[in-house]
């Protein structure tokens with residue numbers, strides 16, 4: 222990307238690159254066509270709705286985890302959602318059903334409470350089960366542990382499922398490869414295969430990072446085809462979020478000050494890790510910064526400081542080839558998935574704008590945020 226284009230982008234700003242998004246979508250479409258399955262996008266990971274017209278050229282709909290996500294799907298994906306929420310509130314269920322084609326319940330209690338309503342609304346009913354197999358190092362992201370509140374364990378299911386249940390859903394992956402999908406699919410089949418004959422669909426959840434470089438797409442296609450050949454009556458859905466937004470853009474930011482304290486030089490930025498890139502602190506992971514290196518690989522070292530008052534709102538130091546100066550821009554790579562959907566206005570910090578670099582290489586500002594956005598979340 223040339224400097225001229227970068228100069229046109231305000232700071233701070235999340236910037237999606239359409240060419241990269243289309244590359245991911247084409248890869249996803251290829252798997253769908255080859256394997257005969259349907260991918261839907263998980264809004265919890267990617268919900269940049271100004272790009273939904275592009276998404277709709279490749280996929281039909283989304284999975285929603287709340288009333289608001291279901292409504293966004295209906296209004297902006299122009300289709301009904303596959304909804305799964307860990308809990309549905311009585312005052313929301315009717316509206317949720319009005320935006321949903323499929324609804325998955327997290328417990329037998331919730332199924333009992335709302336299955337009739339779903340059936341009356343002609344929404345296909347499923348339940349989420351726990352396959353009790355996962356390859357996830359961080360507990361925060363592991364929904365398949367034996368005590369997990371997400372999904373019903375085999376031992377808590379009746380021998381015969383109520384007739385109303387037409388689908389089973391599991392979600393047990395997080396940035397995993399096709400070999401983990403294969404293993405979790407076996408675990409799912411082993412535990413819950415006895416119920417398959419009464420079903421119409423299964424949902425293999427998210428966490429399939431099919432757009433990561435090196436992902437064995439052909440292996441995934443083979444795994445899915447094998448499953449489909451064995452159970453031809455079942456429609457198979459996958460609902461990743463990350464895979465859609467993976468490596469499709471960046472967050473532009475600016476150095477506003479450099480503070481020297483103790484042995485640390487900290488570049489104080491006009492963004493915040495806790496407010497704008499919370500997974501860096503939660504997961505945690507170290508974001509890639511364009512042209513920055515690890516400390517031992519470059520002579521000038523700076524911690525990168527967020528603009529909130531949270532003491533831990535910083536990243537340990539990065540190495541740079543030249544000293545940083547006030548006014549320099551830092552580009553945080555791969556900042557599209559699980560960023561915009563998780564931002565807050567903590568401390569009232571300025572929310573980054575949102576923009577797109579289109580296929581012709583032109584920048585378009587989509588949204589700017591201001592005081593009203595902050596104020597409207599409070600009262």
Ligand SMILES: Cc1ncc(COP(=O)(O)O)c(C=O)c1O
Pocket residue numbers: 263265266284305392394395396426427428429460461462463464
């Ligand atoms: C039920 C469910 N489906 C799909 C996803 C999307 O997962 P990912 O963004 O890792 O593909 C999640 C993520 O937490 C989830 O909980």
